[in-house]
Amino acid sequence: MNNGKVRIYELSKELNLENKDIKEICEQLNIAVKSHSSTVTASQAERVKAVAAKSPRAEKANSPKQELQPPKASGKRKQQILAIHHKTDTSNAPTQPKRPSLGASPKLVSPPSRPKSTAARISQEESSIQAKATQKPEFSAAESEVTPTVSKEQKASEQMSKPAMVKPPKLSSPPSRPQKTKSVAKKSSIPAPIKPKIRSSEQSPSKLEGREETETEKKKKVIPSLPKLNQRPQKAQVVGKVGKISKEEVDENETEDLVDDEIDTDDVISKTEVKKVTRLKRPTPPRKVKEWENEEEDEGKLSKAKKAAKKRRAPKPVLDDDDDFDADSTTVQIDTAFSLSTARPPKPQSMQQQQPAASSHKKPRKPSFKTEKTQKTERQTKGKVAPTLPEFITLTDNLTVRDLAQRLNTPETDIIRSLFFKGIPVNITQTLDLETAKMVAEELEVIVETPEETSAAVKETEMLDADDLENLQLRPPVVTIMGHVDHGKTTLLDSIRKSTVASGEAGGITQHIGAYHVDVEHAGKQQQIVFLDTPGHEAFTAMRARGTRVTDIAILVVAADDGVQPQTKEAISHAKAAQVPLIVAINKVDKPDSNPDRIKQELTEQGLVPEDWGGDTTMVNVSALKGDNLDELLEMILLVAEVEELSANPNRPAKGTVIEANLDRNRGPVATLLVQNGTLRVGDSIVAGSVLGKVRAMVDDMGEKVEEATPSFAVEILGLNDVPEAGDEFDIYPSEREARVVADQRAIEQRDTRLLQSLSSRRISLSTISAQAQEGELKELNLIIKADVQGSVEAILGSLAQLPQNEVQIRTLLASPGEVTETDVDLAAASGAVIIGFNTTLASGARQAADREGVDIRQYNIIYKLLDEIQGAMEGLLDPEEVQEDLGQVEVRAVFPVGRGAVAGCYVLSGKIVRNCKIRVRRGNKIVHEGDLNSLKRMKDDVKEVNTGFECGIGASKFSDWKEGDIIEAYELVFKRRTLATS
Numbered sequence: 007m008n009n010g011k012v013r014i015y016e017l018s019k020e021l022n023l024e025n026k027d028i029k030e031i032c033e034q035l036n037i038a039v040k041s042h043s044s045t046v047t048a049s050q051a052e053r054v055k056a057v058a059a060k061s062p063r064a065e066k067a068n069s070p071k072q073e074l075q076p077p078k079a080s081g082k083r084k085q086q087i088l089a090i091h092h093k094t095d096t097s098n099a100p101t102q103p104k105r106p107s108l109g110a111s112p113k114l115v116s117p118p119s120r121p122k123s124t125a126a127r128i129s130q131e132e133s134s135i136q137a138k139a140t141q142k143p144e145f146s147a148a149e150s151e152v153t154p155t156v157s158k159e160q161k162a163s164e165q166m167s168k169p170a171m172v173k174p175p176k177l178s179s180p181p182s183r184p185q186k187t188k189s190v191a192k193k194s195s196i197p198a199p200i201k202p203k204i205r206s207s208e209q210s211p212s213k214l215e216g217r218e219e220t221e222t223e224k225k226k227k228v229i230p231s232l233p234k235l236n237q238r239p240q241k242a243q244v245v246g247k248v249g250k251i252s253k254e255e256v257d258e259n260e261t262e263d264l265v266d267d268e269i270d271t272d273d274v275i276s277k278t279e280v281k282k283v284t285r286l287k288r289p290t291p292p293r294k295v296k297e298w299e300n301e302e303e304d305e306g307k308l309s310k311a312k313k314a315a316k317k318r319r320a321p322k323p324v325l326d327d328d329d330d331f332d333a334d335s336t337t338v339q340i341d342t343a344f345s346l347s348t349a350r351p352p353k354p355q356s357m358q359q360q361q362p363a364a365s366s367h368k369k370p371r372k373p374s375f376k377t378e379k380t381q382k383t384e385r386q387t388k389g390k391v392a393p394t395l396p397e398f399i400t401l402t403d404n405l406t407v408r409d410l411a412q413r414l415n416t417p418e419t420d421i422i423r424s425l426f427f428k429g430i431p432v433n434i435t436q437t438l439d440l441e442t443a444k445m446v447a448e449e450l451e452v453i454v455e456t457p458e459e460t461s462a463a464v465k466e467t468e469m470l471d472a473d474d475l476e477n478l479q480l481r482p483p484v485v486t487i488m489g490h491v492d493h494g495k496t497t498l499l500d501s502i503r504k505s506t507v508a509s510g511e512a513g514g515i516t517q518h519i520g521a522y523h524v525d526v527e528h529a530g531k532q533q534q535i536v537f538l539d540t541p542g543h544e545a546f547t548a549m550r551a552r553g554t555r556v557t558d559i560a561i562l563v564v565a566a567d568d569g570v571q572p573q574t575k576e577a578i579s580h581a582k583a584a585q586v587p588l589i590v591a592i593n594k595v596d597k598p599d600s601n602p603d604r605i606k607q608e609l610t611e612q613g614l615v616p617e618d619w620g621g622d623t624t625m626v627n628v629s630a631l632k633g634d635n636l637d638e639l640l641e642m643i644l645l646v647a648e649v650e651e652l653s654a655n656p657n658r659p660a661k662g663t664v665i666e667a668n669l670d671r672n673r674g675p676v677a678t679l680l681v682q683n684g685t686l687r688v689g690d691s692i693v694a695g696s697v698l699g700k701v702r703a704m705v706d707d708m709g710e711k712v713e714e715a716t717p718s719f720a721v722e723i724l725g726l727n728d729v730p731e732a733g734d735e736f737d738i739y740p741s742e743r744e745a746r747v748v749a750d751q752r753a754i755e756q757r758d759t760r761l762l763q764s765l766s767s768r769r770i771s772l773s774t775i776s777a778q779a780q781e782g783e784l785k786e787l788n789l790i791i792k793a794d795v796q797g798s799v800e801a802i803l804g805s806l807a808q809l810p811q812n813e814v815q816i817r818t819l820l821a822s823p824g825e826v827t828e829t830d831v832d833l834a835a836a837s838g839a840v841i842i843g844f845n846t847t848l849a850s851g852a853r854q855a856a857d858r859e860g861v862d863i864r865q866y867n868i869i870y871k872l873l874d875e876i877q878g879a880m881e882g883l884l885d886p887e888e889v890q891e892d893l894g895q896v897e898v899r900a901v902f903p904v905g906r907g908a909v910a911g912c913y914v915l916s917g918k919i920v921r922n923c924k925i926r927v928r929r930g931n932k933i934v935h936e937g938d939l940n941s942l943k944r945m946k947d948d949v950k951e952v953n954t955g956f957e958c959g960i961g962a963s964k965f966s967d968w969k970e971g972d973i974i975e976a977y978e979l980v981f982k983r984r985t986l987a988t989s
């Protein structure tokens with residue numbers, strides 16, 4: 007007693023109760039006490055005593071014998087059952103004294119279904135526990151400290167009105183969870199909350215680098231808003247400490263919020279240790295850091311229960327981060343940067359590099375899951391206008407993957423991937439054929455236009471410049487004769503020439519000039535017509551088409567006895583494409599079976615309606631052979647030319663087209679040029695295609711040297727450095743130097759074009775790919791073709807294209823007119839090609855080079871022989887096929903057992919049987935054995951073969967079940983060379 011006041015421990019001693027019990031009673035009576043040393047007034051002490059006297063606990067304390075008695079009242083039983091919470095921890099003696107007070111609310115704790123025996127057992131345990139409890143009657147200071155600070159008024163009022171509600175404060179009391187309390191007690195020495203500290207340590211550079219923190223780093227970790235962080239033990243210690251709180255504990259009681267809290271932390275730490283870098287990418291967003299700061303500030307104000315509830319409601323930052331990471335790595339990166347910039351110490355340089363997207367305040371992007379490469383591409387295109395696919399593209403020719411990608415405005419990789427998944431492996435420089443390119447484009451929903459291939463007959467270059475307009479003069483028409491084979495083109499041309507050229511002069515016409523000038527008297531004056539001599543064979547289609555490029559008027563020859571044929575139609579289309587006026591010469595009208603009207607009818611069906619039928623196509627019936635009506639034809643040509651007003655400016659440097667070119671052994675490169683504008687003179691610096699030259703001499707169609715050639719004239723020139731290609735355009739330059747610059751530039755362009763062409767020859771197409779897939783590896787025969795003139799080259803190429811190339815493909819690496827040179831040999835050696843020379847010779851040194859390099863040069867002057875040999879070479883590349891070759895039939899007439907096996911005594915019915923041949927033993931309709939014949943004897947001697955009508959002994963190592971009457975079929979497997987036809 008102290009001034010009439012009584013201390014709690016005095017009361018407990020007096021009442022033989024524990025301090026805690028007294029405190030509880032005080033709480034019930036709304037008497038404020040803090041600890042066992044707190045004092046109460048005398049009257050309050052009396053009230054406590056009064057309550058304590060009614061307490062069963064007091065009764066129990068005063069009569070310990072009753073503890074051994076089984077409880078009779080249901081309320082007693084309930085008390086015992088409550089003790090289950092404590093039986094596992096006998097060291098936690100202070101919990102035991104609480105039971106009496108709980109016993110006051112029997113309804114709460116009585117499980118009616120509990121068997122009596124269990125209750126008795128528990129009761130015994132309780133007794134022992136209580137016995138121990140009496141030895142340690144007081145709580146530790148630590149335990150007192152963690153006692154919840156829920157509003158006492160609230161609790162008291164609840165307990166007064168509802169005695170049963172006395173339970174909640176007890177349940178939250180730390181002593182009821184001894185182990186956890188222990189850990190909490192430990193934790194209590196660590197300023198709460200722990201999360202911010204751990205977060206901070208997550209960002210520690212030392213942690214990242216797996217080294218001890220430096221003092222500077224430790225200082226850096228101090229965040230003003232979280233002053234306690236610096237006071238805490240080092241991270242490693244925290245990890246160790248928290249790590250002791252195992253997950254099993256969580257499993258034991260998941261409702262324990264504090265432990266949950268720890269487990270969260272533990273979770274973080276374990277992840278920290280396992281995935282350091284990963285964790286660095288997902289620090290807590292600043293908003294959450296703020297939350298923790300608030301929590302710290304509010305500490306002490308909020309009850310643990312409230313904090314736990316709050317935590318339960320609030321998302322768990324770390325786990326959320328995990329989720330974020332899984333779902334969206336981009337978001338994580340951005341969050342990282344954001345939090346680093348606001349609440350974290352600066353990262354090591356290396357880590358910053360890992361986070362290029364550190365422009366913190368950006369809105370998180372959607373998950374992309376794109377490959378690094380795609381992202382790179384995106385980065386590259388970032389800032390540019392987003393690539394959009396075109397609505398449609400026009401494809402006219404094969405093109406590389408790169409070109410197609412550019413046309414489609416799409417990454418090359420997309421095209422490569424798309425084709426790869428279709429089984430077409432390509433690279434960026436590979437050439438796709440039109441069909442494949444179209445498929446790729448259409449897959450991207452881009453409309454593809456593939457207009458009819460622009461005819462080669464289209465006049466591509468306008469020969470007239472604006473400057474020429476003031477000096478225009480009429481020029482002779484350039485005429486091409488076209489038509490089907492044998493319809494009389496050559497005869498017509500010859501007839502015209504003979505009829506117009508004075509006899510005797512015709513012999514002077516140069517064979518290869520490819521053009522004829524014809525003088526015709528028209529409208530009272532002498533006029534000229536230039537005829538281009540174009541080859542008539544099918545293989546020369548390209549050449550003929552090229553001829554129309556320079557053509558002003560086309561003559562279509564149609565034999566009146568044959569009618570419209572495929573090449574007639576082709577000629578019509580070329581003329582139409584070139585927008586060249588067409589005059590039809592219905593030839594061979596002298597023939598009895600000729601029917602010009604039928605021809606007109608057929609031509610009408612092709613869109614050519616004769617003038618006398620109301621159309622606009624001039625048609626003239628002629629007989630080339632007899633020369634009938636040729637004048638009228640020439641007249642018509644000149645009339646049409648008049649209408650066309652064909653003109654050019656002769657007062658300027660020449661410009662025109664190479665009609666034909668070849669390499670003359672004596673004269674060097676020779677080219678026939680058609681001057682289409684200006685005047686060509688001897689001494690001019692000329693560039694034809696990429697070939698440089700200086701006009702040394704000019705020869706006209708009569709074989710006469712001329713000094714100049716005006717528009718529409720064709721001349722043969724000497725002085726070029728190389729053989730240009732037929733169809734190349736030529737220009738004259740003021741000086742040789744200027745000409746050289748242009749020639750060099752064109753040579754570079756031409757080399758690029760050739761490279762593309764050689765790549766094109768390796769082009770991938772759907773058909774070739776599928777053929778390769780079906781028939782195994784595709785083989786190639788590489789060729790270099792050299793011929794006398796361009797026309798021959800094209801004829802050879804055309805014919806080669808018709809050879810079957812399913813298994814063996816021809817790759818033409820080079821095809822040009824001229825001699826076979828050392829350079830050709832080098833190319834052939836490098837590419838394993840065969841050189842084909844047609845009507846041409848070997849330049850000096852070529853043969854030696856070929857011998858040295860082991861290059862095969864084949865020379866021909868007959869195209870069919872050339873084709874035969876190439877076909878043979880292709881067949882040589884075919885895999886031979888294994889075929890069965892029958893040898894003969896043998897009948898088994900006797901069987902002789904030999905050892906374990908048997909030998910067949912046979913008679914050769916037909917053919918022969920050979921040792922080591924293959925045999926097939928047939929019994930009736932069944933084949934009973936197939937294998938090798940191992941021994942063949944005649945009489946007792948081994949023999950190589952036995953012919954028809956002889957007897958023999960046959961043995962097979964794997965077969966001895968011979969039966970009389972068996973037929974042995976003997977055969978051999980032989981490899982036979984296949985032909986292209988059979989392949």
Ligand SMILES: Nc1nc2c(ncn2[C@@H]2O[C@H](COP(=O)(O)OP(=O)(O)OP(=O)(O)O)[C@@H](O)[C@H]2O)c(=O)[nH]1
Binds near residue numbers: 597628629
């Ligand atoms: N009866 C008759 N025969 C003709 C006439 N024109 C040509 N022929 C004959 O028809 C055949 C073919 O004549 P070509 O001039 O070689 O015919 P092409 O169209 O030049 O033949 P290719 O050069 O092979 O395309 C020759 O036998 C000529 O004699 C004609 O007007 N009347």
